[in-house]
């Protein structure tokens with residue numbers, strides 16, 4: 001940049017009676033940033049104290065006062081200090097680009113997340129530098145920041161169609177596990193029924209932990225350039241934290257306690273060990289949460305009280321988004337890379353091998369589900385409850401195969417993967 005001739009380019013700034021500490025620094029900074037290096041600006045002030053301080057301010061900010069205030073013109077009550085702009089920039093970055101178009105609003109008021117992503121002045125990259133900083137979408141990074149070391153740097157490895165719409169839906173579908181459940185309805189169940197409900201709720205809560213930990217494990221590996229993925233994972237984590245909360249509350253509200261079964265722990269531990277994002281999505285979102293959609297539907301239809309039904313119904317609504325993501329992501333992954341299919345199948349096989357000792361759903365849980373659906377431990381009702389549980393098992397199998405087909409697997413593979421799926425359901 002060349003310095004303009006000082007005399008020709010001298011500008012004036014009337015600072016009035018504003019003083020240092022009252023906003024004068026900000027006024028000066030704004031005016032000097034808009035000037036060219038070398039340009040002079042006559043700063044006029046009605047305050048003698050301010051005129052005295054101006055040369056010091058100029059030195060400390062990389063500019064220079066042309067003369068002491070005593071030598072400046074005194075124009076009536078005003079003191080004028082001529083300051084030359086230094087060749088300094090407050091930020092180690094290129095100049096900000098010119099102001100662009102405003103972002104689009106729907107119905108004149110709503111700023112949708114998908115519009116943020118599609119209309120931002122920068123596009124989310126297909127692949128991002130692993131050292132990329134915590135740089136918000138569209139912002140200009142200053143040089144000199146630390147190097148990060150993200151592990152997930154390819155957008156396609158993480159994305160799904162409808163991702164931003166799913167995130168938007170998650171935000172608008174939030175509910176409150178403290179006040180949106182009719183908790184008092186859960187207080188008067190017979191002892192054997194309450195015990196069964198507490199056991200089923202404990203089982204579900206255990207499973208919700210893994211649904212919380214899996215996306216939480218991947219989130220800090222995702223490159224900060226992929227804000228759409230971060231927002232989605234955060235919404236998933238938020239949903240699951242609420243599921244842990246609501247099912248723990250329901251398990252304990254009646255004074256009963258349930259077992260956290262070792263078979264469940266084994267199954268969930270093997271899911272948490274999966275380190276590939278797409279394989280984890282198949283295991284958790286498609287197979288695990290998919291199967292749980294059927295379980296939650298069963299609980300909401302057969303619960304002996306309105307509070308339990310509401311817990312299951314509200315969680316079911318959230319799970320539909322998680323399963324939608326998984327099916328969409330796994331289908332796209334296989335489409336983009338046909339070799340990924342064998343890797344995905346391998347992940348299900350490897351997990352099944354770890355769980356070879358699990359031969360079926362825990363008898364403790366089967367019994368509790370049956371009593372929950374019967375609403376009592378009497379013979380006639382138990383028969384009905386047992387039939388409902390049998391129906392549930394068949395429904396889970398049919399729907400699991402349907403979801404695997406939707407996720408891009410052929411019919412034979414879908415049957416094979418469904419059979420390999422953990423008997424623990426998640």
Ligand SMILES: [Fe+2]
Pocket residue numbers: 208211239240243315319
């Ligand atoms: Fe959940």
Ligand SMILES: [Fe+2]
Pocket residue numbers: 211239240289318319322
């Ligand atoms: Fe979920």
